[in-house]
Amino acid sequence: MGWMPGVGLTFDDSGFVDDSGYIDDGVIGVPPGMDDGGFMDPTGMDGMAAGFSAVFGLVLVLGIVGAVFGLVVRARKYRILSDAGIDPLTVDAQIAAKVLRSDALAPAASEPAVATPPAAPTPAVPAIEQRLIELDGLRARGIISDEEHREARAAVLKG
Numbered sequence: 001m002g003w004m005p006g007v008g009l010t011f012d013d014s015g016f017v018d019d020s021g022y023i024d025d026g027v028i029g030v031p032p033g034m035d036d037g038g039f040m041d042p043t044g045m046d047g048m049a050a051g052f053s054a055v056f057g058l059v060l061v062l063g064i065v066g067a068v069f070g071l072v073v074r075a076r077k078y079r080i081l082s083d084a085g086i087d088p089l090t091v092d093a094q095i096a097a098k099v100l101r102s103d104a105l106a107p108a109a110s111e112p113a114v115a116t117p118p119a120a121p122t123p124a125v126p127a128i129e130q131r132l133i134e135l136d137g138l139r140a141r142g143i144i145s146d147e148e149h150r151e152a153r154a155a156v157l158k159g
Contacts, residue, residue: 131156 081088099105132153139149 128156 078088081091086094135144135149135152135156138144139146144152
């Protein structure tokens with residue numbers, strides 16, 4: 001009903017009557033003689049509420065379409081992984097285990113895993129002494145003759 005001229009500040013069946021003489025019947029409207037600027041539509045719903053309803057409806061439809069699409073994709077992935085012999089619920093762990101067991105992460109054979117320091121040169125003197133002691137033992141046991149002992153000893157001392 002909107003704003004209506006009334007008398008005094010009373011309450012009647014149509015709503016509250018204020019000092020200006022208009023009756024507030026609870027319906028938002030434009031007082032007679034005032035232009036609403038095209039904001040009211042013929043149904044009584046203002047443009048902002050109609051726009052909100054349209055946007056809300058669009059968001060709701062897009063949400064439902066997105067949920068259905070997500071379920072379809074999930075079902076297809078489940079079927080593909082099941083057909084390949086992979087448990088779809090643990091596919092990430094299975095892939096990680098395969099990668100860790102593969103040679104892809106193994107160090108290259110040409111590169112040593114840990115650099116080893118070069119071997120320190122051993123002094124030649126103990127080796128020479130050891131060889132001479134060995135030759136003396138061979139001669140004492142009779143395995144080599146005195147002449148062979150002299151020749152071998154000379155060769156060891158020459159280096």
